[in-house]
Amino acid sequence: MSHDAILNLAERYAEHYPDGLIVSPRFTEAASSCEVSRDQEHIRWRPQPQIPKVNFERIEAALECPIHHSIRDFYQSLWCGPLHLTFEDAPVDLIQLWNEADFEHLIENIFGHYLQQKRFKQAFTFFFATGDESSEAIYSVENETGRVVREIPGPTGVQTGVAEDLSEFLNRLNCRARGELSA
Numbered sequence: 001m002s003h004d005a006i007l008n009l010a011e012r013y014a015e016h017y018p019d020g021l022i023v024s025p026r027f028t029e030a031a032s033s034c035e036v037s038r039d040q041e042h043i044r045w046r047p048q049p050q051i052p053k054v055n056f057e058r059i060e061a062a063l064e065c066p067i068h069h070s071i072r073d074f075y076q077s078l079w080c081g082p083l084h085l086t087f088e089d090a091p092v093d094l095i096q097l098w099n100e101a102d103f104e105h106l107i108e109n110i111f112g113h114y115l116q117q118k119r120f121k122q123a124f125t126f127f128f129a130t131g132d133e134s135s136e137a138i139y140s141v142e143n144e145t146g147r148v149v150r151e152i153p154g155p156t157g158v159q160t161g162v163a164e165d166l167s168e169f170l171n172r173l174n175c176r177a178r179g180e181l182s183a
Helices: 002-014 057-063 069-075 100-119 166-171
Strands: 022-025 035-038 042-045 083-087 090-094 125-130 138-142 148-152 158-163
Touching (some): 002 083, 002 166, 057 100, 069 125, 069 166, 100 125, 148 166, 158 166
Antiparallel strands (some): 022 042, 035 042, 083 090, 090 125, 125 138, 138 148, 148 158
16 A cells, blocks of 8 residues: 555655654745744754645546545655655655645646646556656656556657556665755
8 A cells, every 4th residue: 555655665764864853955935744843944854644634536526537546645645845765776756745735736737747648648647756857757657557657758658667556666765865964
């Protein structure tokens, strides 16, 4: 289940920092329930259970299809800052929700992604991570099957399968510090 996998991953990630308090360069002005403190340059945060959980009903109605349960579990698990990881030695940044406004922004981006895929007659994928900064690659879940793919968005829609499901993918990620500091 992707809910358990993301919780375990966040726990492993936090273990790399004193008292599980992650210190990141300041990446937003918005507040979050996972924020512990901030100064001019840094935000100190700890992943927190998402209460209440974000609601996918509007996007499902707009897309006229249900969102795959693994994506729902993933995005309804935590309020969390960015998680910088590796997958098979390549950088991966998991897209996390800092607060409700982040969810609204995510939904806008997903809807744009959906419209682009529809225009190019591609199957709908729901992204959850970005790859190397020098690449346009993203990691997504195929909405029909739940399979995880590395894809290059656009007319060609190049996709490479990387895991049978989101839980498998999350369990294969390794932690890396990218800009975080010790508390």
